[in-house]
Each structure stands twice: as C-alpha cells, then as structure tokens.
Amino acid sequence: MSHNSFGHLFRVTTFGESHGPAIGVVIDGCPPRIPLRAEEIQAFLDKRRPGQSRFTTQRREPDAVKILSGVFADDAGQDVTTGTPIALLIENADQRSKDYADIADTYRPGHADYTYDAKYGVRDWRGGGRSSARETAARVAAGAVARKIIAGVCIRGALVQVGPYKINRARFDWREVERNALFCPDAHSTPRWEDYLDGVRKSGSSIGAVVEVVAEGVPAGWGAPVYGKLDADLAGALMSINAVKGVEIGAGFAAAELSGEGNADEMRAGADGKPAFLSNHAGGILGGISTGQPIVARFAVKPTSSILTPRRTVDRHGNETEIVTKGRHDPCVGIRAVPVGEAMMAIVLADHFLRHRGQVG
Ligand SMILES: Cc1cc2nc3c(=O)[nH]c(=O)nc-3n(C[C@H](O)[C@H](O)[C@H](O)COP(=O)(O)O)c2cc1C
Numbered sequence: 001m002s003h004n005s006f007g008h009l010f011r012v013t014t015f016g017e018s019h020g021p022a023i024g025v026v027i028d029g030c031p032p033r034i035p036l037r038a039e040e041i042q043a044f045l046d047k048r049r050p051g052q053s054r055f056t057t058q059r060r061e062p063d064a065v066k067i068l069s070g071v072f073a074d075d076a077g078q079d080v081t082t083g084t085p086i087a088l089l090i091e092n093a094d095q096r097s098k099d100y101a102d103i104a105d106t107y108r109p110g111h112a113d114y115t116y117d118a119k120y121g122v123r124d125w126r127g128g129g130r131s132s133a134r135e136t137a138a139r140v141a142a143g144a145v146a147r148k149i150i151a152g153v154c155i156r157g158a159l160v161q162v163g164p165y166k167i168n169r170a171r172f173d174w175r176e177v178e179r180n181a182l183f184c185p186d187a188h189s190t191p192r193w194e195d196y197l198d199g200v201r202k203s204g205s206s207i208g209a210v211v212e213v214v215a216e217g218v219p220a221g222w223g224a225p226v227y228g229k230l231d232a233d234l235a236g237a238l239m240s241i242n243a244v245k246g247v248e249i250g251a252g253f254a255a256a257e258l259s260g261e262g263n264a265d266e267m268r269a270g271a272d273g274k275p276a277f278l279s280n281h282a283g284g285i286l287g288g289i290s291t292g293q294p295i296v297a298r299f300a301v302k303p304t305s306s307i308l309t310p311r312r313t314v315d316r317h318g319n320e321t322e323i324v325t326k327g328r329h330d331p332c333v334g335i336r337a338v339p340v341g342e343a344m345m346a347i348v349l350a351d352h353f354l355r356h357r358g359q360v361g
Pocket of ligand 1: 057110111112128131132133136241242243244302304305306329330333336337340
C-alpha cells in the first residue's frame with residue numbers, strides 16, 4: 001500500500017513530516033542527460049518559502065535543497081541527470097513543536113488531526129505531521145525537475161480571487177504577478193487585497209482564495225484516455241494539494257450556465273495547417289487529450305483552519321472542549337499554493353509527455 005507516490009513514468013515519492021528533521025522527494029523515471037543544478041530547483045522553492053511577506057506564516061524556513069543522488073557531471077563537466085533516482089532533501093530548520101503540545105490530544109477543526117487518528121491510530125501531531133502543507137515544498141522541488149523535461153512548456157500561476165474579491169480579467173498581466181507578494185495579475189486588485197488581508201490577519205482570522213494555473217506550449221496529443229485523461233490527472237493532482245476544495249478546467253463550473261453554441265470552441269484553418277480555435281472553454285483539453293491550446297486550471301483553496309478565535313471541538317477521549325490554534329499561520333494559504341499548483345501542473349505534464357512518447361513515439 002503506497003500512496004505517497006504519484007505519476008507513472010515520471011514518478012514522484014515525497015516523504016517527511018512538518019517537524020521531523022527533513023522532508024524530501026525521490027523522483028524515479030527522469031530521463032538522463034538533462035542539465036540540472038540545485039539553484040534551478042531553489043528558485044522555485046524560494047517562491048513558496050514561508051516568511052517572505054506579512055501575508056504568509058512567519059515560520060523561518062530557508063528551504064535549502066540538497067541533491068543527494070541522480071545527478072552527475074557529464075563529459076563536458078556539466079551536472080546532468082543520470083537516469084537514476086533523483087533524491088532531493090530539504091531540512092526543517094524552524095520547528096516550534098511546543099506550540100503544538102495542546103493538540104496532541106485535541107482535534108483542530110478543519111485539520112486532519114481526527115482523520116489521521118481515526119485511520120492510523122497514531123500520528124505525529126507536531127505541526128500537523130505528514131498532513132502539514134510543509135510537504136508541498138517537496139512537490140515544488142519535483143516540479144522544478146519536471147519543468148526541465150518539458151522545457152518548451154511555459155507554466156505560470158496567479159491568484160485570481162481572495163475572499164470575495166476577484167481580479168478584473170481585462171487587466172490580467174502575467175508581468176504583474178512577479179511584482180507583488182500575492183501573485184496577483186491585476187495591479188488594481190493588489191492594494192485592495194493587501195488592505196483586506198491586513199484586516200484578516202490583524203483579527204486573527206483567515207480567508208480562502210482561487211488560484212489559476214496556465215500551461216502554454218503543450219502540443220496537441222498529450223493525455224491517456226480513458227483512465228489517464230489529462231484533465232482527470234490534473235484535477236487529481238491539484239485536488240491533492242492541502243486545503244484545495246474545488247478544481248475546474250477551462251470554463252469549469254461556469255460551463256453549466258452556457259449553451260452549446262456559447263461553449264463550442266469553434267475552429268478555423270490555422271496558418272500552420274492545424275486548427276485555430278476561436279475560444280478556449282475546454283481549457284485546452286478535449287477527450288482527455290491536449291488540443292494545443294493553453295491548458296487552464298483553477299482551484300479553490302479554503303481559508304486557513306488555524307485561527308485565533310476559539311472553536312469548539314473534542315479530544316481523543318471524546319471530551320468536548322475548545323481550541324485556539326497557536327503557532328504561526330498564513331492568513332490566506334491560497335497565496336503560497338500558487339507555486340504548488342504550478343508544480344503539480346508541471347509534474348502531470350512531464351509524466352504525460354513521457355507517456356505519450358512511450359506509446360506514440
Ligand atoms: C502552501 C500551504 C500552506 C498551508 N499552511 C497552513 C497553515 O499555516 N495553517 C493551516 O491551518 N493550514 C495550512 N494549510 C492547509 C492545511 O495543510 C490543510 O488544510 C490541512 O492539512 C487539512 O487538509 P485539507 O484541508 O486538504 O483537508 C496550508 C496549505 C497550503 C497549500
């Protein structure tokens with residue numbers, strides 16, 4: 001029974017707990033001779049790293065990645081993948097397990113404390129243990145390697161909604177995402193979100209968000225019907241991220257309100273001999289196979305469960321009690337979920353590229 005591994009030909013296994021000595025990932029199936037340096041992985045980890053703004057947890061984790069295996073200098077002296085398992089290690093540096101002593105016996109509402117206990121009968125309660133989103137750093141590291149396999153694909157993520165405030169789509173600018181700590185693509189929304197999140201943070205509360213991830217440059221043909229459909233794998237991958245409660249591809253839930261005429265992505269003959277689509281309600285996937293259009297996925301992230309207002313709960317022995325979650329927490333975990341969503345998109349696409357190549361050549 002192994003459920004900490006993901007992917008078929010590009011296979012990712014993560015390990016570690018929030019307050020253990022380290023977390024990490026083993027990647028098996030990465031093709032050989034791909035140049036890979038730790039700094040390239042580090043750049044993506046730095047985007048997800050906590051403590052970078054007042055809107056994310058103040059836990060100080062350098063998230064410095066070490067390549068333990070699977071990379072070696074080629075004849076030209078360049079570090080490349082060797083085709084053997086790539087093991088990446090990220091040490092935990094800033095654990096404060098005493099913040100969590102109260103929850104050894106008491107279940108935090110919105111967390112996985114009760115379900116881990118119900119399932120396993122034992123759990124590492126320090127910082128949420130394995131259920132903590134600390135694990136997502138390992139996904140981001142794996143995503144950086146996946147990107148190298150599909151170097152022609154551009155994968156970008158942005159926050160498109162914070163609480164009730166959506167971006168104005170007409171002002172969507174990818175360059176803007178790089179300019180603010182919220183990964184917001186709409187310059188007008190950023191200050192409004194900052195004010196709003198300041199209020200949320202000061203009141204010790206939290207709020208949900210929506211993240212959008214777009215992959216451009218995926219050719220038509222990736223995806224494995226019928227049980228390995230690209231959209232199905234993508235939805236599963238994004239849904240496996242902590243705190244994600246909804247995933248949509250393309251028009252998503254809005255498709256329910258569209259007519260057949262409105263939803264049809266009409267085609268004209270493109271200059272390159274391939275169809276030119278006039279819209280992209282399908283989100284770049286038809287029949288579980290990429291169309292060559294941008295692949296567009298969105299996911300809803302619930303509000304951070306750890307808040308300063310007391311919540312009613314029970315303990316392991318069935319006693320009713322109240323809990324205030326101590327420790328350091330993001331007021332909106334959707335912000336740091338952006339690089340994680342990008343990583344999961346990259347892992348799914350790299351795996352499907354290899355699967356497509358394996359079957360079709
Ligand atoms: C990047 C990221 C950071 C997170 N940080 C926190 C946090 O600081 N506090 C918290 O209560 N939940 C946090 N979460 C969410 C919890 O890990 C998650 O809600 C919990 O493990 C229960 O799992 P579930 O919500 O997927 O059911 C974070 C999620 C992500 C994606």
